[in-house]
Amino acid sequence: MRTSITRIREMKDKGEKIAMLTAYDYSTAKLIDKAGIPLILVGDSLGMVVLGYESTIPVTMDEMIHHTKAVVRGASQALVIGDMPFMTYQVSVEDALRNAARFIQEGGAQAVKLEGGEMMAETVKRLVACGIPVMGHIGLTPQSIHQFGGFKVMGKTPEAAIRLMNDAKALSDAGAFAIVLECVPEPLSKLITERIPVPTIGIGAGKFCDGQVQVINDLLGLYTDFVPKHAKQYARLFEVIGNALSEYLAEVKSGTFPTEKQSYAMDESVLAELAKKA
Ligand code: KIV
Numbered sequence: 001m002r003t004s005i006t007r008i009r010e011m012k013d014k015g016e017k018i019a020m021l022t023a024y025d026y027s028t029a030k031l032i033d034k035a036g037i038p039l040i041l042v043g044d045s046l047g048m049v050v051l052g053y054e055s056t057i058p059v060t061m062d063e064m065i066h067h068t069k070a071v072v073r074g075a076s077q078a079l080v081i082g083d084m085p086f087m088t089y090q091v092s093v094e095d096a097l098r099n100a101a102r103f104i105q106e107g108g109a110q111a112v113k114l115e116g117g118e119m120m121a122e123t124v125k126r127l128v129a130c131g132i133p134v135m136g137h138i139g140l141t142p143q144s145i146h147q148f149g150g151f152k153v154m155g156k157t158p159e160a161a162i163r164l165m166n167d168a169k170a171l172s173d174a175g176a177f178a179i180v181l182e183c184v185p186e187p188l189s190k191l192i193t194e195r196i197p198v199p200t201i202g203i204g205a206g207k208f209c210d211g212q213v214q215v216i217n218d219l220l221g222l223y224t225d226f227v228p229k230h231a232k233q234y235a236r237l238f239e240v241i242g243n244a245l246s247e248y249l250a251e252v253k254s255g256t257f258p259t260e261k262q263s264y265a266m267d268e269s270v271l272a273e274l275a276k277k278a
Contacts, residue, residue: 018211029074068107115141117167128175136171140183204230
């Protein structure tokens, strides 16, 4: 049975840690699903790790829907969350509703994620009232990278810490089913996690969050343009794939690939007939 938002809330209540990963395609979603990871985020990190943009800002709704559909086809158990791209939910609540509905109706996702705290609370309330589960995202919100002036740890001053706590409470009160805390000092994310009833999912927010999320390309060592401090490489696929490609190139050049094993045979009589007639 597919993971529900009720189950995610129950995991917090029972003290069960929640794992979440990003995915952007069918095959990866299948692997994550098979591993039993309950939450898959089709992150707008798609823009950087799959599409090669410099930030998440250029990502469009059409790109997100295309990849969400692929992930949904691969995941039968995990709850799939579509990440709302830059300026698809900030201009008006109507915009947010229309675009969130696309993720659910066209993309087949079961929830959406959007960046921002108190300022987005009314929008979250409206989406939830319309039956769309929403995951919040506060701390370092990459769509505001130009405002922050780079990838930075957030909530380091008393004012900033209070703002983040208020953001978390506002999203929780508005009905968000979980909140991503990105690049938040561990003691602050611990306090937020203790003070709000909904699960916190950390990325660079320490071990006290209710769950953790990683970008799959970071976790597998596939994306090496920029490796954040909070990423842990559980594999080094960049090297594994590089070695496989070099081997393939060498075998094609030397004629050792393909062998009989990768080739299709033909009936001798057909060959003889061909020789006679052609
Ligand atoms: O887009 C993304 O991958 C994200 C995660 C880092 C939470 O927002």
